Amino acid sequence: MRYPTTAVATSASVVQTGRWIHFAAVWEQLPKEVDGMAKTQTLYMDGVEIAQNTMAPGPLGYTTKTLYMGNAPGVAPFHGTMDDIRLYKVARSPRQVRDDATLHASYRFDENDFSGFTADSTGNGFTGALRNTKFVNEGKVGTALSFNGTNGCVEIPRSGINNVQNFALSAWFKPAPNGGATQAILDTRATEKDGGAALVLKYANNKYTAAFLVNYGMGVATTYDVALKNLNPNIWHHALLTRSGVSLTAFVDGNALDNTFAMGSSPIKNDPFSFSLGPRWIGCTAGTTRFFNDLIDQVRIYTRAMTKQSDIQDLLANP
DSSP: OOOSSTTTOOOOOOSSSOOOOOOOEEEEEEEETTEEEEEEEEEETTTTTEEEEEESOOOOOOOOOOOSSSTTTTOOOOOSOOOOOOOOOOOOOOOHHHHHHOOOOOOOOOSSSSSSSSTTTTTSOOOOEEEEEESSSOOSOOEEEEEEEEEEEEOOOOOOSSSSEEEEEEEOOOOOOSOOEEEEEEESSSTTSEEEEEEEEEEETTTEEEEEEEEEEOOOOOOEEEEEEOOOTSSOEEEEEOOOOOOOEEEEEEEEOOTTTTTTTSSSSOOOOSSOOOOEHHHHEEETOOOOEEEEEEEEEEESSSOOOHHHHHHHHHH
């Protein structure tokens, strides 16, 4: 990217052809000395910073000249396909750029209306249909969705990406003092026999513990119970399940749960999951079982792994 023509940020990374790539360019005024501000250009590919350049102090000089897409004077025309081009009036933070590139679906539950639907705030169009749920004002941020524990859930059309290598499932939840033996927070499977993953709560002996389901599409899901931490009811908790390469990691309230996946009847496979990663059900499994009891908020699905402590803490600090 370049602005003006004498200041250029160029990446040394090789761009792979034949696949969709997310590019982002950010111009930002950074404090320098009392006599001015340094302008920094940062270039991102698929949410990862690949180049940066600092220019001299001074205004950016944005004009009303023609905006070109795919071609410009003195530049070779683009050969390929473009989609979802966005211009922002503010500099995007590194997290916002990563979200633009890798946030597959996001549900804030901030509608607080009676339309019967909840929007996917990414703009990807994965609208959820509400079943026996309601918006309430006690959300982790703003409003949340209330589930009755018997037949309430959110159904989302099949909206996945096949052969996913890295992913992260994230959600805030507040369980009731008592509930069903197993309650689903988020389930990416259309049915229990489909490949996918789920964030689940288990309730026994007046205690909640976290559990995570992983199904490789072989018809039977492996349940990995996390008994390392009891979860208090009536307060907000955060659950995160992420995969990086062939490694699965679970976090509850920002704490990594060691050896979470050392138990279970099936070993972790060393190839990409053969399932469609995407939201399918919130607050239940398959619309017929594992109904959640109480509040869920800020549900997100990422097409990237999220194992850095800085990313985890960012989710907790900025839900």
